[in-house]
Amino acid sequence: MSQRHVVQVFEQYQKARMQFVQTVADLANRPQNIELLQNAGKTADICFLYSLLARVSVYVCVQRFYKKAAAFVLRAVAKHSPELSQAVVACRGVDALVLCLEEFDPGVKEAAAWALGNIARHNAALSQSVVDAGAVPLLVLSLLEPEMALKRIAASTLSDISKHTPELAQTVVDTGAIAHLAQMILSPDTKLKRQVFAALTQISKHSVSLAEMVIEAEIFPAAMSCLRDPDEYVKKNVVTLMREVVKHTPELAQVIVNCGGLEAVIDYLGNCHGNVRLPGIMMLGYVAAHSESLAMAVIVSKGVPQLALCLSEESEDHIKAATVWSVGQIGHHTPEHAKAVTTANLLPKILELYMNASSSEDLQTKSKKALKSVLQKCTYLPSLEPLLYEAPSNILKHVVCQFSKVLPHDSKARRLFVTSGGLKKVQEIEAEPGSPLQEYINAINGCFPEEIVRYYSPGYSEALLERLDDYQPA
Amino acid sequence: MAELLKIKREFEEFQKEYYYTNREADENREKENQAVTQIQSWFRGCKVRAYLSHLHKKAIIIQKIWRGFTARARVRQMVKAAYFIMKMNFYEEMAVRIQRTWRGFFVRKYIHNFYARKKYMEGLVMKNELVRRELDQLEDLQKRERDCLDMVKEHTAKVYQAHRLHHLLSTKQCPGVFNSPFRPAPHEMELLLRQQVKYQAPTRLASRGKACLLGIPSSTSSSFPVTLGSPLIKTSRTYSSRPILPPIANKTQQGLYGEAGEAWEQRLHCRELMLCLQTSYMHLEEAQNQLRELEPVRLRGTGSTLHHLSQSSSSFPHPAHTGKSFR
Numbered sequence: 001m002s003q004r005h006v007v008q009v010f011e012q013y014q015k016a017r018m019q020f021v022q023t024v025a026d027l028a029n030r031p032q033n034i035e036l037l038q039n040a041g042k043t044a045d046i047c048f049l050y051s052l053l054a055r056v057s058v059y060v061c062v063q064r065f066y067k068k069a070a071a072f073v074l075r076a077v078a079k080h081s082p083e084l085s086q087a088v089v090a091c092r093g094v095d096a097l098v099l100c101l102e103e104f105d106p107g108v109k110e111a112a113a114w115a116l117g118n119i120a121r122h123n124a125a126l127s128q129s130v131v132d133a134g135a136v137p138l139l140v141l142s143l144l145e146p147e148m149a150l151k152r153i154a155a156s157t158l159s160d161i162s163k164h165t166p167e168l169a170q171t172v173v174d175t176g177a178i179a180h181l182a183q184m185i186l187s188p189d190t191k192l193k194r195q196v197f198a199a200l201t202q203i204s205k206h207s208v209s210l211a212e213m214v215i216e217a218e219i220f221p222a223a224m225s226c227l228r229d230p231d232e233y234v235k236k237n238v239v240t241l242m243r244e245v246v247k248h249t250p251e252l253a254q255v256i257v258n259c260g261g262l263e264a265v266i267d268y269l270g271n272c273h274g275n276v277r278l279p280g281i282m283m284l285g286y287v288a289a290h291s292e293s294l295a296m297a298v299i300v301s302k303g304v305p306q307l308a309l310c311l312s313e314e315s316e317d318h319i320k321a322a323t324v325w326s327v328g329q330i331g332h333h334t335p336e337h338a339k340a341v342t343t344a345n346l347l348p349k350i351l352e353l354y355m356n357a358s359s360s361e362d363l364q365t366k367s368k369k370a371l372k373s374v375l376q377k378c379t380y381l382p383s384l385e386p387l388l389y390e391a392p393s394n395i396l397k398h399v400v401c402q403f404s405k406v407l408p409h410d411s412k413a414r415r416l417f418v419t420s421g422g423l424k425k426v427q428e429i430e431a432e433p434g435s436p437l438q439e440y441i442n443a444i445n446g447c448f449p450e451e452i453v454r455y456y457s458p459g460y461s462e463a464l465l466e467r468l469d470d471y472q473p474a
Numbered sequence: 475m476a477e478l479l480k481i482k483r484e485f486e487e488f489q490k491e492y493y494y495t496n497r498e499a500d501e502n503r504e505k506e507n508q509a510v511t512q513i514q515s516w517f518r519g520c521k522v523r524a525y526l527s528h529l530h531k532k533a534i535i536i537q538k539i540w541r542g543f544t545a546r547a548r549v550r551q552m553v554k555a556a557y558f559i560m561k562m563n564f565y566e567e568m569a570v571r572i573q574r575t576w577r578g579f580f581v582r583k584y585i586h587n588f589y590a591r592k593k594y595m596e597g598l599v600m601k602n603e604l605v606r607r608e609l610d611q612l613e614d615l616q617k618r619e620r621d622c623l624d625m626v627k628e629h630t631a632k633v634y635q636a637h638r639l640h641h642l643l644s645t646k647q648c649p650g651v652f653n654s655p656f657r658p659a660p661h662e663m664e665l666l667l668r669q670q671v672k673y674q675a676p677t678r679l680a681s682r683g684k685a686c687l688l689g690i691p692s693s694t695s696s697s698f699p700v701t702l703g704s705p706l707i708k709t710s711r712t713y714s715s716r717p718i719l720p721p722i723a724n725k726t727q728q729g730l731y732g733e734a735g736e737a738w739e740q741r742l743h744c745r746e747l748m749l750c751l752q753t754s755y756m757h758l759e760e761a762q763n764q765l766r767e768l769e770p771v772r773l774r775g776t777g778s779t780l781h782h783l784s785q786s787s788s789s790f791p792h793p794a795h796t797g798k799s800f801r
């Protein structure tokens with residue numbers, strides 16, 4: 001008797017569990033309830049509730065009718081945090097979701113792919129477990145399905161998987177994802193394009209060979225037409241992709257420059273505002289950093305005026321820091337490049353950013369580095385003169401050094417230096433004897449006749465007047 | 475004896491002399507020996523010296539000759555070496571010139587080709603311009619497509635609205651909402667409504683009215699109040715006296731479903747057909763013949779205006795007239 005009683009109790013529990021599953025799955029069928037479920041879960045004992053949900057959903061996933069709803073629940077659970085996703089993985093949720101991916105119903109596939117994406121998003125180990133369950137070939141197959149929503153979700157999941165480590169990205173690439181993603185670039189659907197470009201970005205960011213594989217899919221001339229898409233996130237993702245590709249080697253950068261990528265990016269920078277400019281600015285910096293011919297290509301495509309505009313228009317420190325870094329990369333190669341940078345009147349602005357106490361540390365460091373590197377190659381004296389007046393001593397050292405290099409050889413520059421008051425300013429600089437600054441000042445003074453140097457030295461008029469006091473007319 | 479003595483004395487003197495001579499000689503012997511030794515040694519020395527100096531001179535001659543010989547040989551060698559070095563320097567200098575020229579040429583042509591770089595930069599500028607133009611064109615095209623789609627959507631929305639608001643069409647009696655008399659021309663909505671309603675000459679009134687009766691939601695004609703009364707005045711259908719324009723399309727005689735309103739027309743024309751008291755078995759065929767005869771009547775009609783309420787009574791006898799064909 002009692003045994004039957006006990007068995008009855010357990011059966012009740014099982015039935016109650018099934019009922020709970022079905023109710024939750026029904027609720028989860030409607031998207032607005034997902035939020036409510038999440039909120040309810042926050043107040044209750046989260047771990048218990050969610051692990052129960054996860055187990056239960058896995059159980060249901062294997063059955064036939066509630067797959068979509070169960071996948072919704074798993075998605076909601078996995079979105080919260082890595083621990084919960086770990087819980088989902090631990091109760092073999094990933095295998096169940098992969099099974100769901102093999103279904104015919106596109107809604108089920110979409111829900112399963114979304115849940116897998118949420119799991120894989122958190123960290124590399126979870127992505128690895130998703131990949132180990134064999135999800136990637138199925139996701140690539142679902143990329144080929146005709147339903148737009150399914151394609152979007154599959155692309156987004158692939159991007160989440162491949163973003164963590166190069167091995168994961170390699171796994172994704174090995175299943176031939178790149179070719180399919182490349183085909184979908186020209187689709188008219190905006191959100192799909194966003195996800196496709198995000199996926200390609202995450203793949204190509206890890207290593208040179210992956211980036212080369214992405215380039216070999218010949219997306220580039222076509223991808224630039226997406227740079228004129230009305231949706232700004234599509235444009236941002238395209239530019240991010242270009243940035244990640246360009247980052248690796250000069251040859252890749254050359255490929256993109258040869259397709260006219262620089263022009264497209266500069267137009268993009270001109271059209272958009274705010275945070276979305278950042279990948280464009282960084283792309284120009286990376287291109288210019290590789291070699292001086294690429295930097296010259298950036299200058300020739302009128303990148304420097306555009307960067308100057310960005311610097312003046314943007315107010316956020318990290319964007320300004322990126323712009324300053326890019327300018328430094330462009331200008332530090334040869335005097336020609338430095339001249340191009342200085343004629344855009346960028347040096348005083350960068351100096352101002354350096355001196356401004358409210359700029360962040362990062363901005364100040366980058367401004368200083370950029371200033372130093374550009375100044376060391378700058379031989380265009382008219383643009384250096386304003387810096388004589390305003391710069392602090394560590395920057396002044398470089399400015400005066402440049403003057404001391406150029407003035408001995410150019411007589412017209414000497415004349416200009418004297419008439420514009422530069423010599424006067426140099427005399428007024430106080431430097432410790434023996435310091436490099438003093439040596440440069442001496443070198444400059446050596447370029448001029450003594451009388452002129454004395455004439456411009458501070459206190460000369462007083463000295464003359466004193467002589468007048470001692471003078472006795474004959 | 476004297477002689478003997480003399481000889482003896484001489485002998486003694488001689489002995490003494492001899493003794494003295496010997497003693498002198500002995501005394502001088504050492505000295506003379508030494509002198510002789512000295513002379514001899516000096517002479518021997520001279521001889522040896524002469525010999526040595528002879529040897530010396532000869533040795534010098536030999537050495538001189540030998541050293542001259544070796545020195546000349548060495549000099550010859552040195553001259554050869556110097557000559558060789560001079561030649562090598564010359565060659566090397568020439569080789570350096572060649573290499574310098576070649577390297578300058580090679581580097582300037584193949585590695586740091588200034589003109590290629592310049593051309594590349596110019597080409598890049600042109601390519602950029604090209605890309606920009608193409609992208610502009612593409613953007614333009616896409617924008618136009620999107621605008622077109624938007625316009626089409628808008629237009630369909632308007633047409634749908636006009637379809638729903640068909641009843642706001644202006645009538646002859648009363649101008650509609652969109653056709654204010656103060657406007658120089660009707661509003662576009664009015665035009666759409668007219669399109670919806672397929673605004674035509676009012677000769678089609680009756681059929682349209684009958685279509686209304688049959689519940690088909692065709693657009694009401696301008697004589698809306700007329701059609702309201704139509705269910706009550708069945709026989710006042712001024713059908714036959716109101717000439718109706720023929721339909722343009724070839725009117726295929728009915729399959730299973732006749733034209734809208736046709737059944738009603740048939741009923742009106744051949745009321746006898748509908749009466750269940752008819753008994754003639756030819757009745758059906760006769761009724762159909764009657765119908766076919768009616769069509770030319772319709773064809774003969776001339777255009778007339780819609781307001782034929784007054785004519786309703788005059789047209790009444792027409793069915794009766796056609797009823798002559800019966801029996």
